[in-house]
Amino acid sequence: MPKDHGIGASPKRREDVRFLTGTGNYTDDINVYGQAYVYFLRSDMAHGNIKNIDTSAAEAMSGVVKIFTGADFEGVGGIPCGWEITDKNGDAMQEPAHPVLAIGKVRHVGDPIAAVVADSLEEARNAAEAIDVDIEELPAVVDMKAALEDGATKVHDDLTSNLCYDWQFGTETADVDAAFAGAAHVTTLELTNNRLVANPMEPRVAVGDYNRAGDHSTLHTTSQNPHVIRLLMGAFVLGIPEHKLTVVAPDVGGGFGTKIFHYAEEAFVTFAAKACNRAVKWTSSRSEAFMSDAHGRDHVSKIELALDADNNFVGLRTDTYANMGAYLSTFASSVPTWLHGTLMAGNYKTPAVQVNVKAVFTTTVPVDAYRGAGRPEATYQLERLIDKAARELSVDPMALRRQNFITSFPYATPVAVEYDTGDYNATMDKMEELMDFPGFAARRAASEAKGMLRGRGVNCFIEACGIAPSNLVGQLGARAGLYDAATVRVNATGSISVMVGAHSHGQGHETVFPQVVAEMLGIDEGMIDIVHGDTSKIPFGMGTYGSRSLAVCGSAMVRATEKIINKAKKIAAHLLEASEGDIELKDGQFSVAGTDKSVAWGDVTLAAYVPHNYPLEDIEPGLEETAFYDPANFTYPAGAYACEVEVDPETGKVTIEKFVSADDFGNVVNPMIVEGQVHGGIAQGIGQALLENCAYDENGQLLSASYMDYAMPRADDLPHMANYVVDHSCQTPCTHNPLGVKGCGEAGAIGSPPTVVNAVLDALNSGNHDVEHIDMPVSPSRVWEAMNG
Amino acid sequence: MYSFDVERPTSVADAATALGKEDAQALGGGQTLIPTLKQRLASPSVLVSLSGIDEIKGVSSDGGKITIGGGTNHATVAAEAGAYAALADLANNIGDPAVRNRGTIGGSLANNDPSACYPAAALASGATITTNNRDIAADDYFQGMFTTALEEGEIVTSVSFPVPEAASYQKFEQPASRFSLVGVFVAKYADSVRVAVTGASEEGVFRWSEAEAALSGNFSADALEGLSVSGDGMISDLHGSGDYRAHLVKVMTKRAVAAAS
Numbered sequence A: 001m002p003k004d005h006g007i008g009a010s011p012k013r014r015e016d017v018r019f020l021t022g023t024g025n026y027t028d029d030i031n032v033y034g035q036a037y038v039y040f041l042r043s044d045m046a047h048g049n050i051k052n053i054d055t056s057a058a059e060a061m062s063g064v065v066k067i068f069t070g071a072d073f074e075g076v077g078g079i080p081c082g083w084e085i086t087d088k089n090g091d092a093m094q095e096p097a098h099p100v101l102a103i104g105k106v107r108h109v110g111d112p113i114a115a116v117v118a119d120s121l122e123e124a125r126n127a128a129e130a131i132d133v134d135i136e137e138l139p140a141v142v143d144m145k146a147a148l149e150d151g152a153t154k155v156h157d158d159l160t161s162n163l164c165y166d167w168q169f170g171t172e173t174a175d176v177d178a179a180f181a182g183a184a185h186v187t188t189l190e191l192t193n194n195r196l197v198a199n200p201m202e203p204r205v206a207v208g209d210y211n212r213a214g215d216h217s218t219l220h221t222t223s224q225n226p227h228v229i230r231l232l233m234g235a236f237v238l239g240i241p242e243h244k245l246t247v248v249a250p251d252v253g254g255g256f257g258t259k260i261f262h263y264a265e266e267a268f269v270t271f272a273a274k275a276c277n278r279a280v281k282w283t284s285s286r287s288e289a290f291m292s293d294a295h296g297r298d299h300v301s302k303i304e305l306a307l308d309a310d311n312n313f314v315g316l317r318t319d320t321y322a323n324m325g326a327y328l329s330t331f332a333s334s335v336p337t338w339l340h341g342t343l344m345a346g347n348y349k350t351p352a353v354q355v356n357v358k359a360v361f362t363t364t365v366p367v368d369a370y371r372g373a374g375r376p377e378a379t380y381q382l383e384r385l386i387d388k389a390a391r392e393l394s395v396d397p398m399a400l401r402r403q404n405f406i407t408s409f410p411y412a413t414p415v416a417v418e419y420d421t422g423d424y425n426a427t428m429d430k431m432e433e434l435m436d437f438p439g440f441a442a443r444r445a446a447s448e449a450k451g452m453l454r455g456r457g458v459n460c461f462i463e464a465c466g467i468a469p470s471n472l473v474g475q476l477g478a479r480a481g482l483y484d485a486a487t488v489r490v491n492a493t494g495s496i497s498v499m500v501g502a503h504s505h506g507q508g509h510e511t512v513f514p515q516v517v518a519e520m521l522g523i524d525e526g527m528i529d530i531v532h533g534d535t536s537k538i539p540f541g542m543g544t545y546g547s548r549s550l551a552v553c554g555s556a557m558v559r560a561t562e563k564i565i566n567k568a569k570k571i572a573a574h575l576l577e578a579s580e581g582d583i584e585l586k587d588g589q590f591s592v593a594g595t596d597k598s599v600a601w602g603d604v605t606l607a608a609y610v611p612h613n614y615p616l617e618d619i620e621p622g623l624e625e626t627a628f629y630d631p632a633n634f635t636y637p638a639g640a641y642a643c644e645v646e647v648d649p650e651t652g653k654v655t656i657e658k659f660v661s662a663d664d665f666g667n668v669v670n671p672m673i674v675e676g677q678v679h680g681g682i683a684q685g686i687g688q689a690l691l692e693n694c695a696y697d698e699n700g701q702l703l704s705a706s707y708m709d710y711a712m713p714r715a716d717d718l719p720h721m722a723n724y725v726v727d728h729s730c731q732t733p734c735t736h737n738p739l740g741v742k743g744c745g746e747a748g749a750i751g752s753p754p755t756v757v758n759a760v761l762d763a764l765n766s767g768n769h770d771v772e773h774i775d776m777p778v779s780p781s782r783v784w785e786a787m788n789g
Numbered sequence B: 001m002y003s004f005d006v007e008r009p010t011s012v013a014d015a016a017t018a019l020g021k022e023d024a025q026a027l028g029g030g031q032t033l034i035p036t037l038k039q040r041l042a043s044p045s046v047l048v049s050l051s052g053i054d055e056i057k058g059v060s061s062d063g064g065k066i067t068i069g070g071g072t073n074h075a076t077v078a079a080e081a082g083a084y085a086a087l088a089d090l091a092n093n094i095g096d097p098a099v100r101n102r103g104t105i106g107g108s109l110a111n112n113d114p115s116a117c118y119p120a121a122a123l124a125s126g127a128t129i130t131t132n133n134r135d136i137a138a139d140d141y142f143q144g145m146f147t148t149a150l151e152e153g154e155i156v157t158s159v160s161f162p163v164p165e166a167a168s169y170q171k172f173e174q175p176a177s178r179f180s181l182v183g184v185f186v187a188k189y190a191d192s193v194r195v196a197v198t199g200a201s202e203e204g205v206f207r208w209s210e211a212e213a214a215l216s217g218n219f220s221a222d223a224l225e226g227l228s229v230s231g232d233g234m235i236s237d238l239h240g241s242g243d244y245r246a247h248l249v250k251v252m253t254k255r256a257v258a259a260a261s
């Protein structure tokens, strides 16, 4: 019988009550008495020299408090990058300055030139229109390969070129070359991983406030990681020490990565609140979000697979161009390198793997982590390539994968990571069972009878989650540790507040974290709440991304709860006049082993705060414990996905008829929430595969700058729920964290794009069709062009 | 938005007077105009809301004709224009429920977006667009994308459609906006067949005369077999080339004929 509480149960998400009844407290709901509003005047040109900015007419307009330009930020730090990459020659990456407001040049459409603070948003906007900006237009830098040619226009004049770094990783060149030289077959593929706009439902918002009496700044912001923002903005941009700066990220309506980063607007409102002695609020419009939220993906890759005569993978080599956009966003440099290169071995025992990445500056919006961050890019290349190899060799794509699976663990890949556990055949078996492959031929025939093409696609993937062991990422260039922290505060009546460093912006932490503590203590989940998103209330935390919340912060919470149990047992032993070693905790009762003597959880917690009968000579009163947890390794969720599509050859339209995912997330705390995460992730991946396309023209103008042209997935783009099957029954628990969990937030978005495209290509190779290649998004027009081009 | 005044007349006559003011503009359902104002791409001094004028709302049919008030929203057309099922169907596939409950046929025809649906229905049906001043035949009304025969301040008060023997609108949606990437409305009358295409051409909605001729003799998808449409002058953008759109014109026309027969 399924459990009805604690670990393994699926209580409904308690946070949904407020989200669904409109009583959430989002950043835009926060209004500070007397606040002013800021409107950013943004560049409509991709690239240009700022000759002059004349604000005099604007300053005289009604309601204007103050107008800022780049000059006001001289002496203030720039927006920092959190990860330094060392290139293949041992040199540090080129790291351009990233001013809060443009200085000297504009470098992408949307780059902020000036900021008007006024009594109302309309007045700020009116004044912004009256600012006279003289910009000398420069050629846009859009195409990554052209950007690296000699004599190319430079995005940053003080850098030697548009190359951020040229990175190489994995097996030595001579050994990879030898593997290819001895190969019986080599499959080569060139592909693009399309640029995406994250589009969380809630656009970004920032409210800066300043308290003169205490010289204290407060930033309310739509962030996935308020402590990281406090660290970056306080230490690197504005020079405010932690005790004078509070960062609050209240309810946040989705992040998907794009709310990890520290943005100029956050620094601006914090700075301006002090300069104007008045709270300053910024609410992004959707149009602004398209040109100021960090974008995702945008890789162009060439990848080669060497196979021996028995179809064993013997070598893999990749060459990727990764778009950084105009500036380095917080984690931009790490995405195409350590979050991508380390996953390039996939689920396979390929002995020689080498990854090459050139990161390139262009006059486009900065690109950074987006759900999956680097791992989808790795999976997409590898799994498209394996399918292509299978077609070239006329072998079954599933058999080819199985033959090359890693089957013994732990397994150290040629790209520096050690997989702790996994069972890739188990997830493949599960996927095949759910997909009913024996019935495929009949379904294909039925489709063909209607004039449609039918295809099936499979994909296996592995991800590195639970980011990340601090000593390892430090060696790799991270400028921060990636542990997490939790404080368990037990109150006198036994109720509990858990202060966690992870931030919930849709994931359901408020439901899941109490399930874990309730299980450990044997008390009702309703007695436990978590507190998150406020640096003044939480000891520390690195936030939520990289499927890390439960694996890292949850582990800290487990450690802190263990400390609570230890202390509570001491108190119970005193109350029961027994020895501590004989105390057992079960169902919220402390009892003396082998006797019927017991005290309840509430008696012990009350004693801790009303210590009349208490071992004060041995232990302090109170019951509150903090733990920091630094993971020993990444976690390695893996899965096997499949889908069936129908393609209308007349219009090129692709319909997903069925999608199946079989994931191994290790232990699962709340199955309903895990399924929701995977459903959502797959929907997002289907969006990338079929619909989403952030496109620039050759002048650096954003062509898909609104929902009129940027296609988001909608419910009717997905299969009906009965054919949208999410399974997580294959479980090989993580070996190095106390919960045995691996993380489930990104899997869907990582596993689904190649599944869909492989299925489309299978359809386009059925009958007398032979389409070799197609790039995402596989839109109707692209399918038609591929079939008729 | 820039600031503006709002007037809410309750008769066409008062609306026409109000629209005589400098920089006055009619406001229908606001589904096109309000986003334009929000982006500060238009700056009327007075918005004359037509939503309080009952005389330009509603659907009526008589003698083989269906007449729809210019201020009638899409949801009402979808629900009440059953006498012309293809038209009701078209209305029911415009945008989402919010758009259908606000947007009006008059606003859509006045705007004449090259990807809008109603222009195809009006042109294929040989509809008559009635304004506060005159009647305009559909063939004279559409004059290129976002351009119509309407004079400044002229109000679309009603549109009347001769109900065909058979008709169908086939819309291939642009994946993002879900306006028509190509939409084809085919209407078969006793003496002729009319085929109007939206979404495809740089000139806005147009009649595909070769298809009309072929179908007039033989109203079946097979009749279109030998025909083709050129990609020249077709819209080419992120969502498809001119050639793709030209190809879709034929595919959608065949489907419309098949659905209508």
Ligand SMILES: Cc1cc2nc3c(=O)[nH]c(=O)nc-3n(C[C@H](O)[C@H](O)[C@H](O)COP(=O)(O)OP(=O)(O)OC[C@H]3O[C@@H](n4cnc5c(N)ncnc54)[C@H](O)[C@@H]3O)c2cc1C
Binding pocket: B025, B026, B027, B028, B029, B030, B031, B032, B033, B034, B050, B070, B071, B093, B094, B095, B096, B099, B102, B103, B104, B105, B106, B107, B108, B110, B111, B113, B115, B116, B117, B118, B154, B155, B156, B157, B177, B178, B179, B180
């Ligand atoms: C999300 C979304 C999806 C949409 N999808 C589709 C779609 O799939 N197919 C489609 O065809 N349309 C679509 N539309 C457009 C929609 O049909 C609008 O209703 C229509 O374009 C304008 O009608 P309106 O009444 O809202 O006019 P408004 O926006 O109020 O006005 C538009 C223009 O018409 C003028 N005007 C308004 N009423 C009259 C009148 N009676 N006489 C003279 N001039 C007038 C106004 O002055 C203005 O210039 C969509 C719109 C949105 C927002």
